[in-house]
Amino acid sequence: MGLDTLVRLQRHRPLRDAPRRLTVPDGMTAPLGWDAVAVPDRLGPLVVPRLPRLGCVYADGARWWWIVPSDSDYALPWPFPAHYAPGALVTGTARLIHRPDGTVPYTPPIPLYLALCRATGTTPDWSLRSPRP
Template identity: 60%
Template sequence: MVRLALPATIVPALGCDAVGVPARYGFRLLARLPRNGCVFADADWWWWIVPAGSDQELTWPLPAHYAEGAYVPAHRPRLIHWPDDDSPYTPPIPLYLMACQLTGTAPLWRVGVSGRA
């Protein structure tokens, strides 16, 4: 496990988690999302930085992987996309909906249920 390291000039005011998808989906997601924050990649996975807690009330579709604290099972991930502004975040709802579409999964919200203690 490695923690995705944001550039020193970008401050994650809302904390950081990450959402990963297999590399085969990477370019399609990057091209279709209305806004991309920091995106990291290695040979097998692409990782989007999202605000901490972006997993609340969402069931991320397999094979997507939600990583709290941006600790990811990756081998030497590198920053491949730098945001146009000083926010490291990709909006989680468009990312979630695109991940569902690419994986052929219906979106599922757990209304009023939180997986956090």
């Protein structure tokens, strides 16, 4: 096989686990853009009852994904083992497991952050900072 053939084969090889963006369901709008926050699926049921409003939630068999407004990670380090996904890019196939009433897909990020801190036994980041003089 020549080098040209190898290059052509590499270019046409399908990408496995290429990131895909979680889609917002039909009829919903996301005026603030959207990112996603994932946690291992064992934590999902612990987080849900602690939230005042539940937006779109997806599951991929290993994680639960919440849709949050874009840049919800600004100055906010999400607690381990949460994973913040800018652009809501995920690998694998995630299916919608909860769709809220209304037209907005968001779970409020601060209550989600606090619920995740509680579920993981993590102190919220702003509690660790000393007050300004």
